[in-house]
Amino acid sequence: MTNLPISGDLVAQHNAARGEALQDDYDSLGRKLERSGIAIDAIKDRVKEWSVAVPSWGTGRGGTRFAKFAMGGEPTNIHEKLEDCAVIQQLGRSTPRVSPHFPWDKVDDYAGLAEEAAGLGLSFDAVNSNTFQDQPGQAHSYETGSLSSTSQATRQQAIEHNVECIEIGRKLGSRALTVWVGDGTNFPGQQDLGRSLDRYLESAAQVYSALPDDWTMLLEHKMFEPAFYSSVISDWGSSLIAAQELGERCRCLIDLGHHAPNVNIEQIVARLHHAGKLGGFHFNDSKYGDDDLDSGSIDPHQLFLVFNELVEAENNPRAGFDPAYMIDQSHNVTDPIESMLSSAEAIAGCYARASLVDRAALHEAQESNDVMLAFRTLRKAYETDVGPILAKARQEQGGAIDWLGAYRESRYRDRKAQERKPVELGAGIV
Numbered sequence: 269m270t271n272l273p274i275s276g277d278l279v280a281q282h283n284a285a286r287g288e289a290l291q292d293d294y295d296s297l298g299r300k301l302e303r304s305g306i307a308i309d310a311i312k313d314r315v316k317e318w319s320v321a322v323p324s325w326g327t328g329r330g331g332t333r334f335a336k337f338a339m340g341g342e343p344t345n346i347h348e349k350l351e352d353c354a355v356i357q358q359l360g361r362s363t364p365r366v367s368p369h370f371p372w373d374k375v376d377d378y379a380g381l382a383e384e385a386a387g388l389g390l391s392f393d394a395v396n397s398n399t400f401q402d403q404p405g406q407a408h409s410y411e412t413g414s415l416s417s418t419s420q421a422t423r424q425q426a427i428e429h430n431v432e433c434i435e436i437g438r439k440l441g442s443r444a445l446t447v448w449v450g451d452g453t454n455f456p457g458q459q460d461l462g463r464s465l466d467r468y469l470e471s472a473a474q475v476y477s478a479l480p481d482d483w484t485m486l487l488e489h490k491m492f493e494p495a496f497y498s499s500v501i502s503d504w505g506s507s508l509i510a511a512q513e514l515g516e517r518c519r520c521l522i523d524l525g526h527h528a529p530n531v532n533i534e535q536i537v538a539r540l541h542h543a544g545k546l547g548g549f550h551f552n553d554s555k556y557g558d559d560d561l562d563s564g565s566i567d568p569h570q571l572f573l574v575f576n577e578l579v580e581a582e583n584n585p586r587a588g589f590d591p592a593y594m595i596d597q598s599h600n601v602t603d604p605i606e607s608m609l610s611s612a613e614a615i616a617g618c619y620a621r622a623s624l625v626d627r628a629a630l631h632e633a634q635e636s637n638d639v640m641l642a643f644r645t646l647r648k649a650y651e652t653d654v655g656p657i658l659a660k661a662r663q664e665q666g667g668a669i670d671w672l673g674a675y676r677e678s679r680y681r682d683r684k685a686q687e688r689k690p691v692e693l694g695a696g697i698v
């Protein structure tokens with residue numbers, strides 16, 4: 269039995285006041301789409317089936333290298349984080365899974381934690397290991413690397429941590445391990461660029477060999493930070509090399525913020541799919557670098573183009589195509605629940621728009637080199653306001669038509685500010 273954090277009556281009353289207007293907008297959009305031969309209900313059903321995981325770490329205020337501004341009512345442990353994730357899922361209905369991070373989310377009883385999540389209407393997605401910072405009491409520092417460290421003992425410690433994450437994930441019902449290492453250098457000559465990759469691959473192979481048969485290992489690349497001269501798994505090329513060397517169940521994860529500026533990310537999606545190595549996504553947005561801004565807040569068109577490739581891939585799947593979709597962003601000045609609801613809506617909206625593309629017309633225009641018609645076919649879908657489809661999908665699943673209004677009306681965060689102990693100031697990036 270589920271025990272949801274927001275009053276069901278509040279959501280029902282909220283929706284009742286907005287139902288008629290939504291139906292009007294939905295019917296109007298339905299008639300418009302019908303003229304193009306699209307059944308609006310079919311798109312709505314696709315949206316209802318689609319989902320994206322939220323990161324446990326995203327429920328707290330993030331920070332920058334300089335500061336973190338704490339907020340009243342922030343979660344202080346995995347139990348409170350799950351409660352916040354349940355609010356996001358209850359109102360938005362597209363985020364039923366939580367991606368945990370270890371050791372941040374460590375508890376003594378993982379079976380109990382899985383049960384607790386189920387009671388909130390949630391389950392667990394990919395587990396994330398952490399060898400990019402030192403933990404209290406840790407025997408060997410990751411200052412000069414983890415899986416690629418020059419120290420055998422440090423590499424072994426990093427391998428064991430990843431294997432432990434797999435063990436925890438099994439108890440939580442996860443089916444994937446996401447590995448991101450901050451390994452790299454700050455000075456030319458600091459480490460040998462070739463040998464550091466060799467060491468990484470040797471260590472990662474040991475993690476891969478501990479993977480259960482039905483699990484996937486996702487490699488996340490990142491161009492820079494914390495290392496500012498070179499990173500061991502810096503780009504999709506390095507990631508692809510590693511995934512191909514490690515084995516069939518190792519795939520690449522694309523974090524939208526982890527590329528050089530102006531890189532054509534949608535083309536990377538197409539390339540990785542071609543290689544059968546498209547494993548998953550971390551959605552966020554960026555302006556200057558890895559800013560970890562809210563998904564779709566800066567460049568919603570890029571997000572749409574990524575989804576255009578994903579819908580193409582969905583129509584022409586390669587073996588094992590089943591990407592893990594996750595949000596991964598840092599909320600510095602907003603309530604993380606509001607940000608993640610906004611992002612989940614932006615992401616689902618791009619999926620809906622990409623589903624509206626007239627694929628037959630697009631392919632025909634591409635084959636006949638009708639450049640403008642091909643472009644306009646995509647643009648027509650992008651310019652469609654899919655808001656009524658998303659709201660209807662939420663309403664039919666018990667979510668809120670206007671999630672922001674319902675959330676604020678619930679005064680959830682104010683209540684939590686009374687109940688929860690304040691988080692400490694001063695921590696930067698979390």
Ligand SMILES: [Mn+2]
Binds near residue numbers: 488523550596
């Ligand atoms: Mn990420």
